[in-house]
Amino acid sequence: MYKRSDFPAGFQFGASTAAYQIEGHSFGGAGRTHWDDFAATSGNVVRAENGAVACDHYHRWEADLDLIRDAGFDAYRFSTSWARVLPEGRGAVNAEGLDFYDRLVDGMLERGIKPMITLYHWELPSALADLGGWANNDVAKWFADYAEIIMGRVGDRIWKTATINELYCVSVLGYLTGHHAPGTRNVRAAVRAMHNVSLAHGTAVEALRAAGYGDLGAVCNFTHHRPVDDSPETAAAMQRADDLDNRFFLSGFFKGAYPEGLVELVGQHLPEGWQDDMKTVSTPVDWLGVNYYFSTIVAADDGPWPAVRQVEGPLPKTQMGWEIYPDGLRHFLRMCADEYSGETPLYITENGMANADLVDGGAVADQVRIDYLDQHFAKARQAIDEGVPLEGYFVWSLMDNYEWALGYEKRFGIVHVDFDSQERTPKASYHALKAALAS
Template sequence: MFTRKDFPEDFLFGTATSSYQIEGHGFGGAGRTHWDDFADTPGNVVRAEHGARACDHYHLYEQDLDLVAAAGFDAYRFSTSWARVLPEGRGPVNTEGLDFYDRLTDAMLERGLKPCATLYHWELPSALADLGGWRNRDVASWFADFTEIIMDRIGDRMWSVAPINEPWCVAWLSHFYGAHAPGLRDIRAAARAMHHVLLAHGRAIEVMRAQGLGNLGGVFNLEWASPASDEPEARHAAAIYDGIYNRWFLGGVFKGAYPQIVLDGLEPHLPQNWQDDFPTITQKLDWCGLNYYTRKRIAPAPGPWPALCEVEGPLPKTAMCWEIYPQGLQDFLIRTAAEYTGDLPLYVTENGMAAPDQMRGGDVDDPDRLSYLAAHLEALRAAQARGVPVKGYFVWSLLDNYEWSFGYEKRFGLVHVDFDTLARTPKASYHAMALALRKDQNR
């Protein structure tokens, strides 16, 4: 297992959560979201579970932050809920929502934790979904207005801010695969969401710069694409997958261009004059965050573009059936710095695994998670040794939580949550992290 002395003195260790997954969206005057609607639709979510109570972090946040601090983490990456602050997405502000994030921020600072905010982690207000949501270009202006309101309240105390978590999930997973809210399977909707999510990102950065805020970044989820064979068709399919998943969003933000291999399929469906939005999309960032979990093996498939499919791989898998492939994290860190970000600081803003954790005798032993984290931190160090400016690492997740369409059955947390009693029990991985992160270790 690693220790702090294996990393530079200024290297940041943190853990992460998201609002809808832990807060309890039925509390504090929060408005309805498209995730509530998605979960109410039969067949979308395991046991039709939803986030109305979740982990009740809304009321239990102080004990949760005590756990973050006691583990020795330097920073806490959290997200704000648009519908908690603006129940209709626009218009009247819910002061209870702003007050909650005010209290949460102060509680972090009282414990010596750096607050790392993400403004949007997928809980679009239903009233805006009714107006087309991410398909509607106006979503960028609506999001900019939300950004101004929430950052007027807490921005002065943030260590870092990113506008949108995992744009691929917001756009492609949700509008092409239909696996997340709003549950569409429509290439035109997906193409427009792919563009508008980056336009909203850029508008939010503009707003925060105008407010005088700094240390602003973007958070991108990346998934290594391996061809299922050496055949040219498989390599081409993997390149398309890589383009959609990884290069579209990094290319838009850092190069002001989308990869041609993806435009070949999506350009007819993009909004008119989409090229004119790149000056907004490419607003200067201070850092780049990478969320990494797995790789996919990709093969060609019959049918219309993108004409590809995922093929089961041979590597050990997590409870999500995701292959464990630490090499992908090293390769992405190296590639991102070389091709997109240069000397810009990189952070691994999410990394972790779901495991079938069981409480036995009051303890939760999760050796597979600890091995996963150690292997990925070793991959990170290998990238650092190659000169990549990786400045921090955040474990996903602090708590077992609402895992979207999987309900409450997939456990990613360092801390076990009993979803009946809401009791928190630190797992073996939590205790190992706390030992590794002790700041009194000799260097």
């Protein structure tokens, strides 16, 4: 396996998690979220499972931070829950919530772990969902206010701050496909949400920078596409897929404009006066996070925008059914640096795989995950050699957790979690990473 010594001096290695997926949202005075509502709706989530208990990280955070320290990770990318801090999304602050994150950040520093905070990882307070959520243009101000509150408490000790995790998933999966909360399937709401989540990012960056905070970044997810054939129809579908999946948010952040082809197709759904927001959307960031997992084969579809369908491909697949294509990581690191972010430092903020891991004799053999990570380390190293300003890599995820609409079935962790007993068992991948980071 690639080792720490194979990367430049100062390269940062870390692990990532998300609040709703691990904390246990029924604890500590947290407010209701649209994920609670989504999961309580028949047919949305496997076995209608939710994040009420999750990994009980709310009570077990000290031992979990010990796992991060003992693995030799430099940093921990965690998220804060909007509804834990502001149960109604606005107004009264939940002191227990702020106290929890205060303890958590101090616990990282006590263990020599750099805190990398993500302010939003998908758990919108239900009270704001009632008002239209991300489809309501006012959400940008609501989010910036929340960002200032949480950073006002812990921001003096944070290493790096990300605004919103995977804006594509927040807007497209939440409002177009309906696969994620709030489960809306409405193109007008989706396109507005795409813009509003971009505006919320920029508004928060402006507010936090004005308050004196630095090292502010964005985190985008990317999906690699391969054409099903060489027809003009497929080429056009590839462009539509790329504009939606990979370029919309980058273009807004770094060029102050959305892809022309996408605007021509669905720009009528954007909020009135959206062009006036683009200066805020493109507020400069200090770093960019790249989340990458898989590749897919693209074909044209006869339906409405984006008129794209995915075709099952021949490559090895993860437990999610996602095709493993390591060179896609290098592709997007190059794309970001060459076409958008330039010399802005890049971090791989999520990369990993789900596998049907089982505890056997007190151990978990997940060689397939070790191979996956090693193949992606190789592509990260190659990108650095090609001049990409890549400065860190964060594995997804520290531990098995609540995998959103798929409940607790899909295991992404390098630490196994028994969701009945909450027992943690470091997997072979954890031990392999520990050895690689020690060398």
